[in-house]
Amino acid sequence: MAIIDQGHAARQLIYEKVFRSATLCAAILVLLILGGVGASLVHGAWPALHRFGTGFVTREIWNPVTQQFGALGPMYGTIVTSLIAMLLAVPTGFGIALFLTELCPPWLKRPIGIAIELLAAVPSIIFGIWGLFVLAPILQSQTQPWLIAHVGAVPVIGSLFRGPPFGIGILTAGVVLAIMVLPFIAATMRDVFDTVPAMLKESGYGLGATTWEVIWHIVVPHSRVGMVGGVMLGLGRALGETMAVTFVIGNAHRISASLLAPGSTIASAIANEFTEADGDLYTSSLIALGLLLFLITFTVIALAQAMLRRLERQSGGRL
Amino acid sequence: MMPSSKIPKHLKLRPPVPVAQGTAESGAGPAKIEIRSLNFYYGEVRALSDISMTIADRAITAFIGPSGCGKSTLLRVLNRMYALYPHQRAEGEVRIGGEDILSATVDVADLRYRIGMVFQRPTPFPMTVFENVAFGLRLHAVARGAELHHRVEAALREAALWDEVKDMLNKDGRSLSGGQQQRLCIARTIAVNPDVLLLDEPTAALDPISTLRIEETLQALREKFCIVIVTHNLQQAARVSHVTGFMYMGELVEMGLSSAIFTTPKDRRTDDYITGRFG
Numbered sequence: 001m002a003i004i005d006q007g008h009a010a011r012q013l014i015y016e017k018v019f020r021s022a023t024l025c026a027a028i029l030v031l032l033i034l035g036g037v038g039a040s041l042v043h044g045a046w047p048a049l050h051r052f053g054t055g056f057v058t059r060e061i062w063n064p065v066t067q068q069f070g071a072l073g074p075m076y077g078t079i080v081t082s083l084i085a086m087l088l089a090v091p092t093g094f095g096i097a098l099f100l101t102e103l104c105p106p107w108l109k110r111p112i113g114i115a116i117e118l119l120a121a122v123p124s125i126i127f128g129i130w131g132l133f134v135l136a137p138i139l140q141s142q143t144q145p146w147l148i149a150h151v152g153a154v155p156v157i158g159s160l161f162r163g164p165p166f167g168i169g170i171l172t173a174g175v176v177l178a179i180m181v182l183p184f185i186a187a188t189m190r191d192v193f194d195t196v197p198a199m200l201k202e203s204g205y206g207l208g209a210t211t212w213e214v215i216w217h218i219v220v221p222h223s224r225v226g227m228v229g230g231v232m233l234g235l236g237r238a239l240g241e242t243m244a245v246t247f248v249i250g251n252a253h254r255i256s257a258s259l260l261a262p263g264s265t266i267a268s269a270i271a272n273e274f275t276e277a278d279g280d281l282y283t284s285s286l287i288a289l290g291l292l293l294f295l296i297t298f299t300v301i302a303l304a305q306a307m308l309r310r311l312e313r314q315s316g317g318r319l
Numbered sequence: 320m321m322p323s324s325k326i327p328k329h330l331k332l333r334p335p336v337p338v339a340q341g342t343a344e345s346g347a348g349p350a351k352i353e354i355r356s357l358n359f360y361y362g363e364v365r366a367l368s369d370i371s372m373t374i375a376d377r378a379i380t381a382f383i384g385p386s387g388c389g390k391s392t393l394l395r396v397l398n399r400m401y402a403l404y405p406h407q408r409a410e411g412e413v414r415i416g417g418e419d420i421l422s423a424t425v426d427v428a429d430l431r432y433r434i435g436m437v438f439q440r441p442t443p444f445p446m447t448v449f450e451n452v453a454f455g456l457r458l459h460a461v462a463r464g465a466e467l468h469h470r471v472e473a474a475l476r477e478a479a480l481w482d483e484v485k486d487m488l489n490k491d492g493r494s495l496s497g498g499q500q501q502r503l504c505i506a507r508t509i510a511v512n513p514d515v516l517l518l519d520e521p522t523a524a525l526d527p528i529s530t531l532r533i534e535e536t537l538q539a540l541r542e543k544f545c546i547v548i549v550t551h552n553l554q555q556a557a558r559v560s561h562v563t564g565f566m567y568m569g570e571l572v573e574m575g576l577s578s579a580i581f582t583t584p585k586d587r588r589t590d591d592y593i594t595g596r597f598g
Contacts (some may be wrong), residue, residue, distance in 0.1 A: 106405065202400055203442040203504065207455035207511065208432025217454070221445035 038294070045288035047280055056288060062253035062269075064277075069285035071292055073253040077170060077263040078296065081245065082238040084174025084259070085181055090231055092178075093185030100186075101193040102215055113190070120183035128247035131176040132168070136248055139175070140167030144260055163258040166250060171259040173249040177241055181234035188233055192226030193219055224311055232304040239297055242267035266293040348376030351515065351545040352397065357411035359392055359401070359569075366392045368569045370411070374562075379537060379546045381560035381577065383553060385592065388566040390549045394517045397547065398434040399427050416514060432459060435508035436517040440524045441500030443492035444507075448484050451492040451503055455511035474510035478502045479536045498529025505536060509544070516540065518548040522555065534559050553593055557581045565589045 048069060049056060059070025100112060144165035151161045196219050204214040220227070250262020251272050264272075266289045277283045352374035359367035367389045374380045382390040392401070399420060401407040413420050420430055432455065444451050452471040456462045462470050471488075475481040480502040484495070492503055501521060508516060518537075522530040530552075537546060537559050550556050556563050557577055564574035565586070573586045584590045 199438045200442045203438060206431050206436040208428045209458055210428055213458060218444055
């Protein structure tokens with residue numbers, strides 16, 4: 001009897017070791033992949049970075065004929081289109097999530113929830129052709145002339161809305177991106193609001209708070225960390241989105257003061273030009289663009305983490 | 320509160336529901352809450368059947384009974400918390416200080432402001448200790464500046480928490496210990512000076528020492544408030560309450576002075592429950 005038990009125990013020990021090594025390998029694999037991506041990007045980008053130095057990120061010029069490449073235009077486009085998307089999608093997603101969790105009549109909850117998930121499942125190419133053939137003409141004929149006429153005259157922010165209405169451009173790309181990241185932001189925030197304990201909300205109501213006061217003073221502060229997570233998820237997607245943006249941004253390597261003008265993002269520039277990139281320096285410059293996108297995304301995540309840690313310290317580590 | 324002249328005549332003429340015998344001798348105040356023929360439904364399920372009782376002011380009234388007997392539901396009727404959820408409804412008459420709180424014309428937010436509630440688990444708000452206690456006062460703009468500080472400190476003292484938190488008023492309320500959090504919730508509730516204090520198993524999630532401190536706090540508060548406590552802990556009911564009601568399957572089986580309920584219960588079911596034969 002004792003011998004059988006020993007054999008069993010020994011087998012268990014082996015299983016334990018095998019299992020441990022297998023999970024360790026899986027974890028290390030992630031590090032290897034990440035390291036590999038980083039290393040091959042740096043390797044591929046090296047000729048361009050070596051040639052242009054810091055000028056690669058500070059110069060706007062992008063001229064394949066003279067072999068002069070600077071990434072400032074696409075970097076600007078990437079950041080500005082993502083900011084526009086966030087500006088539009090975060091408040092909307094926040095409103096959707098609040099409505100679904102706190103105000104929505106039960107029979108409407110499921111249809112709206114399913115609609116949001118379906119919106120997230122639409123392939124980006126669909127948003128691209130829709131943006132080009134449907135949204136851009138509407139913006140060109142309706143929205144942009146209105147913006148030029150009414151907001152264009154305002155000092156300071158007016159310069160963002162001047163020039164001819166192209167239809168396609170930075171603003172259009174931002175709007176399409178906003179629609180694309182909206183379901184992610186709304187769904188994440190809804191899930192976060194759903195985790196607020198009923199008892200906590202009832203405590204607020206118990207002190208005579210109205211629905212709005214409970215939402216604003218209790219639900220939202222309680223969900224801060226998760227909300228930041230949702231915004232970062234959307235931002236990460238907006239920064240890297242390629243196909244739809246390539247359709248509607250106009251693909252011009254320059255920085256215009258006006259949001260109505262065409263521009264480019266890092267991802268759209270790479271997608272657009274990789275097939276026609278002749279010469280090592282051109283190819284290398286495109287890879288260097290990819291490296292920059294990698295770094296921008298990495299920075300965003302790092303900032304988000306720092307922000308979360310700060311929030312956590314404020315609340316005494318109990319979130 | 321509704322002046323007595325506004326109470327419809329036919330209600331005035333009804334004979335009062337008998338108050339548990341002997342409450343007057345225990346130093347309790349006059350009847351604060353009067354319940355007549357209260358029925359409560361979760362959808363089709365009846366959770367309270369024909370409950371009638373009076374609850375005295377300036378006394379601690381405890382409700383005991385097995386899980387699902389309706390004692391927590393009773394509390395949720397008293398501040399209309401059930402009204403947050405569709406398909407939950409109460410029928411009958413519940414008067415607090417003479418006002419029929421089940422009436423459709425009652426301002427529910429105002430009612431809940433006057434009927435404070437403390438829950439089974441501590442529910443500190445995601446804000447500082449000070450802001451937690453100031454929450455209700457700010458909502459209803461009853462105090463500002465120095466007056467606000469004064470009321471917050473007074474409430475924390477009454478909840479026997481001031482000495483422990485006076486140097487950390489700006490720390491997050493959630494960073495306190497469990498027992499401190501629950502006393503914070505009591506302080507937050509009494510800061511707005513409610514007419515009635517409802518406690519739904521307030522020590523269920525706490526260790527014995529924290530429980531003891533909360534019970535001491537309640538003893539000190541009884542002089543000012545009408546306190547209603549629901550508890551699973553029979554010793555606690557016997558220790559802190561003047562009057563105890565035993566509920567079973569949605570009915571109020573027996574209600575009387577705690578000393579009598581725990582020594583000479585009249586109903587067989589009460590006897591079975593307090594001697595541990597079921598529940």
